[in-house]
Amino acid sequence: MNGGNSRPVSPGGGVSPSSVRLSENASEISGLSAVNGADERRVTGHQAPPAGMQASARDMYSIHGEQAARRRAIAELIFFAGVNDLRRCRQIAVTWNIKVKEPAVMDYDRRTPLHVSAAEGAYSVVEWLVHEGADVNSLDRHGRTPLEEAARNDHGEVVRLLIQNGGNVFEDGKLVPLDQSKLRGIVNTRRMMMSELGWEPEWEVNPRELQLVERIGSGEFGDVYKAKWHGSYVAAKLLKRSDEIAIGDFRTEIAILRKIHHPNCTQFLGACTKQKPYIVITELMACSLADAFQRTFYTPSVRRQVEIALDFARGMAYLHSRRQPIVHRDLKPANLMIAGNLHADTEQLYLDSGVIKVADFGLSKSLVPVERHGGLVGAQDINVTYKLTGETGSYRYMAPECFRHEPYNLKVDVYSFAMIIFQLFEATQPFAGHDPVEAARNAAMLSARPGFPPRNKLSKTELEMRRLIEDCWAADAEKRPTFEEIIQRLEAQLATLPKHQHFEKDAACTGCNLQ
Structure with a gap:
């Protein structure tokens, strides 16, 4: 700088x-x-x-x-x-x-960076703001302190941090401690204090209870193992660079993950945070959509494609509609899992019986990889970074505003949805044949979008899917539909399709050179 x-x-x-x-x-x-x-x-x-x-x-x-x-x-x-x-x-x-302790550092509603970061459970930023002298008891237009924001949103780690630094809540015209206020039932302060003395949250798992069976995958966040835990097979992700993970952020996000329950989202089961490497434990999936693209030489029926898109959209609608919406920010085929019989082959699950579940959500704050901070950097720098890491997969599906390092909202996930559904329906990668980073740069700076392959004949549903994809990757994020609107359009198409359709063999492979 x-x-x-x-x-x-x-x-x-x-x-x-x-x-x-x-x-x-x-x-x-x-x-x-x-x-x-x-x-x-x-x-x-x-x-x-x-x-x-x-x-x-x-x-x-x-x-x-x-x-x-x-x-x-x-x-x-x-x-x-x-x-x-x-x-x-x-x-x-x-x-x-900008001095964060200055009274002028606030928005129209008198919400300071500390109010906003506390409300979102942004532990690292809260810690930095407190260290820089931000007023822990500043009041917004509605008379709320940062501590009240953290308490109302059930961010226990942030609540503890603010209390340790003199945070109170405003009640009846004065500042009072949280455990003496009307909000004391929202966050179990007694449990938090016990945690400081060695009491463990219910999701904490002793790593000795895990028996690693085999490595089944590897990604930018870590290696994934099939593991046995109390007689059940689970997925255990051993996180890379545990030394760089802010434990406060990690624990805050784990506390959110344990409350996620939806048939189209992978189920969080527990975590190991007392020693390194940190481990995240989830239900075991049969394969990912990326695996299906790579290993299957058949195209699912149009009805099956719509069903897969619906599963995907329903999981994302749930994450986006929570009181505290979860923005994934890293959607790609490798983060869409296919659930089903663990003994069934990938082709059967993809073409017929598997259920799509969104994975790797909710850890976007503490586990953002160092290399993905790239965005608008010199081509030489970014190419060197990714030659070292080999992680270029996310760029092909990344929303332009993320690549440009602009403020963003939930609609970044809608753009990624469009790219993945394009690959599903068109049997080719978005920007096939192009370097992933260059593809993302062209999308962000030149408004480039993948071209639809020419076909002799398209059904009404296939035409509608192309229109939906184009709406979802609109350059103006506000013009992209919500996932609830996407679900309505997909359900309308599904209702027009026969219940039994056959898949077809396709010469194209959606996973060739998959990145």
Whole structure:
């Protein structure tokens, strides 16, 4: 980062698009873009001040522009605090010389970065803000403190951290301790204190109880093993780089995962967090959609394709509709599991009987891999990074706004859904034949999208699916449908299809060179 540059920079050293807009807005407001003495009225929309006042007016406009840019920077700081992006929060604070303890660092509702990060369970950011002197008892427009936000959202680790640093809740016109307030039943403070003395949460598993049977997969977060636990076969993911995982974030997200119960989401069973490597234990799945794409040379019937898309959409609708929505941010075929008889072959599960379940959700804060912070970086840097890690799979399915390092919302998952469903229905990877990072860059910077393969004849359902895919990968995230709307469209198509359709052998392989 260049400390003398007034623009926030992206992790790779380039200027981020959001900061470009900041600087463009600032120069537009300041009215300093008149060239060769041209009339400033063309720029500002106001009559140019008299000659003797031009310098002071110019200073005023310049200050106005800087203030507007600073307000935008504070808004972005608050956003990234909520998604636990500590690195970017620090970057914005340093670049714009923002002191988080200043009263002006808040939004319209007087919510500070600490309010937002506490409400979202963003442990690392909360810890940093407290260390930087943020007021742990600041009140928003509704009279809530950061501690109340954490308590109402059941973020026990964050609650404990705030209490340890003097956090209280505001009640009857004064600040009172949480365990003496009307909120004391929301978070079991007694259980938290017992945890500090060695009491373990119900999801904590003794690693000695796990018997690793065989390694069944490997990904950017770690190696996955088939394991035996109290007589049942489970999936045990041994996390890589455990030394880099913030245990507070990890435990906060585990506490959320244990509450997820849906037939189209993998079931969390427990975790080992007392010693390294950390382990996440889930139900054992037969295979992933990526496995099916690679190993199957048959195309599912159109009805089966719609059923798979529906399973996928229902799992995501559940995650997005929770009181605390979960944004996956890393959807790809390898993170869609196929449940069914563990002794059945992949082809049978894919073409007929398997149930799709969304996996690897909910750990997006503590387990964001170092290499995925890339985004807008130099091509040489990003290529070196991925030659070392071999992890390029996510880029092909990544929403443009994520690649551009812009603030994002739930609709990033809708874009990834479109890319995966394109692969399912068209029997070819999105941007097939292109480097994954280059494909993502073209999608983000040039609005490129995969081309639909030519076909002699398309059914009404196949035409509708193409329209749905195009809607879901819209460049404007707000124009993408919600998963509930996607479900309605898929169910309408399913109702028109015969209940028994046969799969076909296809020369195309959706998994060739799968990344």
